[in-house]
Amino acid sequence: MAENDAFTDFAEKFRPHIDAALEAYMRSFGDSCPSALQEAMRYSLLAPGKRIRPLLAMAAAEACGGSAMQALPAACAVEMVHAYSLIHDDLPCMDDDAMRRGRPSCHIAFGEAEALLAGDALLALAFDVLAKDVQPADSATACIRTLATASGPTGMVGGQSDDLRGVKGGSGTEYLESIDRRKTGALLEAALLCGGIIAAGTSEQLAALEQYGWRIGLAFQIRDDLLDTQSTPETLGKATGKDAALSKLTYPSLLGEQAGAKRMHDLVHEASDAIALFRDSANPLRALAKFTVERQS
Amino acid sequence: MAENDAFTDFAEKFRPHIDAALEAYMRSFGDSCPSALQEAMRYSLLAPGKRIRPLLAMAAAEACGGSAMQALPAACAVEMVHAYSLIHDDLPCMDDDAMRRGRPSCHIAFGEAEALLAGDALLALAFDVLAKDVQPADSATACIRTLATASGPTGMVGGQSDDLRGVKGGSGTEYLESIDRRKTGALLEAALLCGGIIAAGTSEQLAALEQYGWRIGLAFQIRDDLLDTQSTPETLGKATGKDAALSKLTYPSLLGEQAGAKRMHDLVHEASDAIALFRDSANPLRALAKFTVERQS
Numbered sequence: 001m002a003e004n005d006a007f008t009d010f011a012e013k014f015r016p017h018i019d020a021a022l023e024a025y026m027r028s029f030g031d032s033c034p035s036a037l038q039e040a041m042r043y044s045l046l047a048p049g050k051r052i053r054p055l056l057a058m059a060a061a062e063a064c065g066g067s068a069m070q071a072l073p074a075a076c077a078v079e080m081v082h083a084y085s086l087i088h089d090d091l092p093c094m095d096d097d098a099m100r101r102g103r104p105s106c107h108i109a110f111g112e113a114e115a116l117l118a119g120d121a122l123l124a125l126a127f128d129v130l131a132k133d134v135q136p137a138d139s140a141t142a143c144i145r146t147l148a149t150a151s152g153p154t155g156m157v158g159g160q161s162d163d164l165r166g167v168k169g170g171s172g173t174e175y176l177e178s179i180d181r182r183k184t185g186a187l188l189e190a191a192l193l194c195g196g197i198i199a200a201g202t203s204e205q206l207a208a209l210e211q212y213g214w215r216i217g218l219a220f221q222i223r224d225d226l227l228d229t230q231s232t233p234e235t236l237g238k239a240t241g242k243d244a245a246l247s248k249l250t251y252p253s254l255l256g257e258q259a260g261a262k263r264m265h266d267l268v269h270e271a272s273d274a275i276a277l278f279r280d281s282a283n284p285l286r287a288l289a290k291f292t293v294e295r296q297s
Numbered sequence: 298m299a300e301n302d303a304f305t306d307f308a309e310k311f312r313p314h315i316d317a318a319l320e321a322y323m324r325s326f327g328d329s330c331p332s333a334l335q336e337a338m339r340y341s342l343l344a345p346g347k348r349i350r351p352l353l354a355m356a357a358a359e360a361c362g363g364s365a366m367q368a369l370p371a372a373c374a375v376e377m378v379h380a381y382s383l384i385h386d387d388l389p390c391m392d393d394d395a396m397r398r399g400r401p402s403c404h405i406a407f408g409e410a411e412a413l414l415a416g417d418a419l420l421a422l423a424f425d426v427l428a429k430d431v432q433p434a435d436s437a438t439a440c441i442r443t444l445a446t447a448s449g450p451t452g453m454v455g456g457q458s459d460d461l462r463g464v465k466g467g468s469g470t471e472y473l474e475s476i477d478r479r480k481t482g483a484l485l486e487a488a489l490l491c492g493g494i495i496a497a498g499t500s501e502q503l504a505a506l507e508q509y510g511w512r513i514g515l516a517f518q519i520r521d522d523l524l525d526t527q528s529t530p531e532t533l534g535k536a537t538g539k540d541a542a543l544s545k546l547t548y549p550s551l552l553g554e555q556a557g558a559k560r561m562h563d564l565v566h567e568a569s570d571a572i573a574l575f576r577d578s579a580n581p582l583r584a585l586a587k588f589t590v591e592r593q594s
Contacts, residue, residue, distance in 0.1 A: 032451040037458035041450065088417060091390075093409035112390035116413075117458050120385060121450040123417065127424040128445035137434035144441060148425035153338065153418040154329040161334035161414050 007287030066199025185217025304584030363496025482514025
């Protein structure tokens, strides 16, 4: 079976479980969460999406010899953090994006204040889910540390902060990679590590997932940058050409499109090499690496 | 010794430890956190403050027969959540407050985007601290659940969301109390419970702390409402008279100042009754209840 099919099969098998679990978490509040807040959270979290991060968590668990379903709560927690980050990124004081996933952004649909709160709520909820639904407690705290570090001041939020300063903050591919490793890579890496932790992966296995993770994350970001340059808003589901307008530091702007694409392909090869120690159980991860560079949205 | 002194003594003894620990957490990033983000976080977290929530956590630990210092990491985590909530509350899309603790609000000093991120970072960091520095792992996950629930969609953020709708959302003291229990009470209650959990409090002790906590929280909020009506910006360190301008639902607006003050005093008496099962070890909590209604800022 071709590796690419391994990812498609894996995604088709588990995406419905992810969507159902996310839906169940959103339903679990009942009347104890204000309906406006609940709608804003649902709108962003349950929006049709690729669910790459939850799938990574589940695929990592399988690669380490565990079951994918064991990692479902952590997979949902990571998606909550992802949804929160998109809501806050789209706010007027940040990237000021009116479209996301082909629909009005959360703050366009629900107002800025409710969107801000929906993001805040999803971030808090992610840690609640990990503390409540990951067993044993040692695994839960390891996942929480992993996700909090990835999303905190030295991770995603730190990357966003440096990114705010655009070309004024620094230059060169090294600086750009340091931003992207935190802005995008850290959360993908955390997804993989949570899956590995839950499946009781060895330190060698976790190290391999980490090596794979940041490279996939970086390749993912380069692909995003290239799509921003090359796509239309219709195919991408959000505004395009914004990076250039905001004079953001990107691979296409720094290296040119061709060299950017080469760096992306190199990273994906290195990512595949990093998980050579896993056998067939990591085929979905191998296929996902390829998907990263081939995706059109 | 008068009970009031018991709180003053407790606060004077432990506030320096809290400030030092918060400072140490802020220093721990080194170069791995962008300096602009780090400054915005420090500015809000280390601003001179009463540190009521961390002191509650530490006093609760002592009440349950543990040591106050044992609860220091959790105390810091609660203060991080408090600082995050103040930053986000002050943003233009929320309460649009330009002053906080007698100084320009975080977004005035650092810009909206950096303030948003500083809040996000402090929230993530709080859970990192609990997962890393609370032992054993069972206590850590219990604290994380407590704090995440208190700050999440059914807690503080939910209360904020209902509060956004002001008088349009509902009316009556029951509705107002439900908002305030979530907006202010939930975090005070969580601080107490974390302290109790870390000191391995019995379920009876934890229930008592909970009963005390929400009442103190509500009394605290009524005092805030009264101060907003009765104080000047100089004594309070932030704008006053804003609640009326925003037609927010408050105790003074709903009951009048006198009945509001009576409800506050009743709550404080009930709160003291709720912790009758503790002996002298709870004297700081008893004194703190009194301080709640007497404070001038």
